[in-house]
Amino acid sequence: MRRHDLISGSILFLIGLFILFYAPQFGLGSLSVPGPGFMPFLSGLVICIFSVITFLKAALSKPAEVEKIWAGIKFRRLIFVILMIVVYTLLLKKLGFIICTFFLILMLLHYTGSRTWFVSILYGGLSAILSYLLFEVWLKAQLPKGIFGF
Amino acid sequence: MDLLHSVLMGFGVVLQPMNLLFCFIGVLIGTLVGVLPGLGPTAAMSLLLPTTFHMSPISAIIMLAGIYYGAMYGGSTTSILVNIPGEAASVITCIDGYQMARKGRAGPALGISAFGSFIAGTFSIIGLILVAPPLAEMALKFGPPEYFSLVLLGLTILTFLSSGPMYKALLMAGVGLFLSTIGLDNLTGSSRFTFDIVALTDGVGLVPVVMGVFGIAEVLSNLELEIKQEVFTKKVTHLLPTLQDWIESKWAIVRGSIIGFFIGILPGGSSTLASFVSYAVEKRCSKTPEKFGTGMIAGVAGPESANNAASGGAFIPLLTLGIPTGPVLAILLGAMMIHGVQVGPMLIHSNQDFFWGVVTSMYVGNAMLLVLNLPLIGLWVQVLRVPYSILFPLILLFCLVGSYSLNNNTGDMFVMIIFGIIGYLMRKYKYDAPPLVLAFVLCPIMEQSLRRSLLISNGSPFIFLQRPISAGTIILVIFLLVFPFIPRLKKKREKIALEDKD
Numbered sequence: 001m002r003r004h005d006l007i008s009g010s011i012l013f014l015i016g017l018f019i020l021f022y023a024p025q026f027g028l029g030s031l032s033v034p035g036p037g038f039m040p041f042l043s044g045l046v047i048c049i050f051s052v053i054t055f056l057k058a059a060l061s062k063p064a065e066v067e068k069i070w071a072g073i074k075f076r077r078l079i080f081v082i083l084m085i086v087v088y089t090l091l092l093k094k095l096g097f098i099i100c101t102f103f104l105i106l107m108l109l110h111y112t113g114s115r116t117w118f119v120s121i122l123y124g125g126l127s128a129i130l131s132y133l134l135f136e137v138w139l140k141a142q143l144p145k146g147i148f149g150f
Numbered sequence: 151m152d153l154l155h156s157v158l159m160g161f162g163v164v165l166q167p168m169n170l171l172f173c174f175i176g177v178l179i180g181t182l183v184g185v186l187p188g189l190g191p192t193a194a195m196s197l198l199l200p201t202t203f204h205m206s207p208i209s210a211i212i213m214l215a216g217i218y219y220g221a222m223y224g225g226s227t228t229s230i231l232v233n234i235p236g237e238a239a240s241v242i243t244c245i246d247g248y249q250m251a252r253k254g255r256a257g258p259a260l261g262i263s264a265f266g267s268f269i270a271g272t273f274s275i276i277g278l279i280l281v282a283p284p285l286a287e288m289a290l291k292f293g294p295p296e297y298f299s300l301v302l303l304g305l306t307i308l309t310f311l312s313s314g315p316m317y318k319a320l321l322m323a324g325v326g327l328f329l330s331t332i333g334l335d336n337l338t339g340s341s342r343f344t345f346d347i348v349a350l351t352d353g354v355g356l357v358p359v360v361m362g363v364f365g366i367a368e369v370l371s372n373l374e375l376e377i378k379q380e381v382f383t384k385k386v387t388h389l390l391p392t393l394q395d396w397i398e399s400k401w402a403i404v405r406g407s408i409i410g411f412f413i414g415i416l417p418g419g420s421s422t423l424a425s426f427v428s429y430a431v432e433k434r435c436s437k438t439p440e441k442f443g444t445g446m447i448a449g450v451a452g453p454e455s456a457n458n459a460a461s462g463g464a465f466i467p468l469l470t471l472g473i474p475t476g477p478v479l480a481i482l483l484g485a486m487m488i489h490g491v492q493v494g495p496m497l498i499h500s501n502q503d504f505f506w507g508v509v510t511s512m513y514v515g516n517a518m519l520l521v522l523n524l525p526l527i528g529l530w531v532q533v534l535r536v537p538y539s540i541l542f543p544l545i546l547l548f549c550l551v552g553s554y555s556l557n558n559n560t561g562d563m564f565v566m567i568i569f570g571i572i573g574y575l576m577r578k579y580k581y582d583a584p585p586l587v588l589a590f591v592l593c594p595i596m597e598q599s600l601r602r603s604l605l606i607s608n609g610s611p612f613i614f615l616q617r618p619i620s621a622g623t624i625i626l627v628i629f630l631l632v633f634p635f636i637p638r639l640k641k642k643r644e645k646i647a648l649e650d651k652d
Contacts, residue, residue, distance in 0.1 A: 008579040026342045032609030036335035039597040046324030053317040089563040113539030139201045141555040
């Protein structure tokens with residue numbers, strides 16, 4: 001984990017540093033009357049201290065073989081899935097729950113689950129209708145209707 | 151016989167048809183979640199939280215609690231039949247459970263885990279009934295300094311017990327603390343770290359964070375693996391353990407129940423940890439330790455009892471102090487607050503119906519689970535045949551709908567997706583999620599009690615050392631923090647610090 005700890009330790013240290021500089025703006029107060037910025041400041045301190053320890057522990061350890069945490073990852077699949085849920089979130093209010101859900105399940109099943117078009121369309125339709133009945137009708141969840149009104 | 155009266159009142163609440171129904175739905179979903187690998191009780195409870203908004207507080211908590219202990223039952227099924235843990239607390243059951251299944255003894259393995267879980271569940275509920283009222287009584291005397299020290303102790307124990315190095319766990323706790331401070335300050339009402347983003351004025355929600363870190367992140371990391379679910383046994387028979395099985399596992403169940411109960415009470419002492427400790431103890435107590443790993447029934451009975459007992463014990467700090475001991479309990483606390491239930495030591499007096507209703511519902515739920523898991527085992531075996539490629543789009547959909555319906559806006563969905571990616575990176579770079587989530591939940595209690603204590607003491611931090619309970623707790627915290635830096639003791643911690651994902 002050596003190299004990975006060096007990377008993650010540095011990033012977290014920068015985040016901690018940012019918090020330490022930003023927190024006093026909200027008012028640190030004094031020890032007898034701590035202000036709103038007090039706790040964020042403390043958390044920034046905790047982050048800085050332990051990210052430095054993480055970094056140093058890694059830097060001082062013997063350079064072993066780099067563990068390949070990114071090997072064997074299907075990046076395309078990963079990014080495709082993240083993209084799909086982001087698009088779903090963006091379009092949910094515009095197109096409505098049923099249409100979005102149908103396409104989400106369809107795309108995920110066909111491209112990531114490598115099902116045939118027929119199966120994907122079938123499951124997409126089924127999940128859209130059943131989840132609509134479950135959430136909207138039974139649990140009264142007020143899902144977005146979208147421009148088509150359903 | 152005040153206690154008996156209260157317990158009977160509790161049963162009166164649970165046995166109302168609506169509560170009974172939601173208890174059943176809870177344990178049913180719990181078993182399902184337990185059986186399915188890749189979806190744990192934490193994610194399931196958070197994504198179903200919005201669905202409880204239209205229920206009464208009692209029904210809601212009864213259902214959510216049912217998911218929690220129901221998952222403990224379901225998890226063993228997958229471990230035994232497929233050699234994949236259905237959820238983290240059943241990891242250890244794979245070892246001897248799967249070996250038993252290979253020898254054609256899947257039935258007794260499943261049977262003993264269900265019976266063991268039931269016995270342990272009963273034990274921990276009786277423990278809860280006996281311990282909670284006096285503890286709540288004591289907690290009434292706690293002021294801000296005591297609360298601050300206790301919360302600090304809880305966080306420290308969790309980081310101490312987490313897998314991997316303790317400094318990384320503490321680092322994650324720091325991140326959790328920070329995330330929690332985003333939004334309005336409770337004491338003054340001024341906004342912090344919102345950067346004029348409207349979605350951030352109310353702060354970052356617990357549910358989107360938990361769903362992201364435990365739900366979405368789990369799906370994303372599972373995309374890399376091809377989960378092969380091959381059910382070993384086609385037909386499960388002889389579910390009732392023989393007399394010999396009972397003789398071999400009776401002490402394992404007793405020990406598992408006691409170990410689990412006490413580990414459950416500890417902050418950070420999860421069901422997972424309880425099952426690991428129980429397995430180690432069984433191996434040590436056994437006359438034939440070398441046979442562990444080849445299908446010893448005690449290696450199934452002990453851990454399965456322990457994880458269920460731990461889930462009961464964990465309710466004690468939650469219901470008496472209002473302090474959650476892990477992510478699952480944090481969700482329950484969040485649910486209670488959303489439903490306007492006043493948490494803390496007053497709960498047992500001010501809301502007797504709720505307290506005793508929830509406690510006794512766990513007993514009713516355990517009885518339901520025994521029925522669900524033994525005669526209906528065939529049904530769960532069928533569920534196991536659903537391939538992950540069909541399952542994961544549905545898990546994603548449930549997470550998306552769950553986060554949307556929290557406030558009927560898409561902002562929470564984005565927060566969830568972002569934390570999904572963060573959670574995924576955390577898994578890759580080997581950072582534990584539970585310290586982050588627990589720190590996130592405990593931060594408001596911690597901040598308020600810290601600031602109030604300092605107000606009381608006029609700025610002297612020694613207030614935490616001047617009061618006996620608080621002082622004792624702080625000393626324990628310091629000991630735990632220094633512990634890993636003493637090389638001889640460090641090795642011991644590494645022995646007990648175990649993999650704990652859920």
